Amino acid sequence: MVEMRKRTPCICGKEAEHRIGTTEQFVFESKIVVNNVPHFFCDFCKRVSFDGDTRLVSILSNAYKQGLTEVDYEKGGEISMITFKIDVSDEVKKEIERAVEGKVDEIVDGEEFTVIVDEKAVLGISTGDLVEIERVIEKVL
Numbered sequence: 122m123v124e125m126r127k128r129t130p131c132i133c134g135k136e137a138e139h140r141i142g143t144t145e146q147f148v149f150e151s152k153i154v155v156n157n158v159p160h161f162f163c164d165f166c167k168r169v170s171f172d173g174d175t176r177l178v179s180i181l182s183n184a185y186k187q188g189l190t191e192v193d194y195e196k197g198g199e200i201s202m203i204t205f206k207i208d209v210s211d212e213v214k215k216e217i218e219r220a221v222e223g224k225v226d227e228i229v230d231g232e233e234f235t236v237i238v239d240e241k242a243v244l245g246i247s248t249g250d251l252v253e254i255e256r257v258i259e260k261v262l
């Protein structure tokens with residue numbers, strides 16, 4: 122694990138301190154509160170900076186897509202929601218969800234993945250903690 126820097130120079134010339142706290146961000150017209158976000162805070166000019174953090178962006182975009190107004194940064198890495206672009210029965214949805222949960226360690230953020238459910242290949246894509254099931258390939262060759 123990379124050691125976290127405790128201080129970073131602020132643009133005002135002073136030093137910003139590393140903290141974990143709540144931040145409010147706007148995604149278009151929606152205000153989203155993110156809790157437990159690591160960030161730097163400058164006591165002198167009150168500027169908040171995120172040290173090149175890209176995970177916050179994906180957490181915010183997922184929260185926006187899900188219509189959430191408050192999310193937790195710590196839980197951002199987990200799959201919190203599986204959405205279906207395809208029309209399948211609730212029973213099949215449950216099977217797909219189980220298959221995705223079982224494969225969660227192999228799923229790479231931002232990349233397509235495949236799970237096999239009932240001899241069919243199910244194609245999905247993961248972005249942050251959101252998984253979207255895109256299509257079912259009826260015949261597995």
Ligand SMILES: [Zn+2]
Nearest residue numbers: 131133163166
């Ligand atoms: Zn400052």
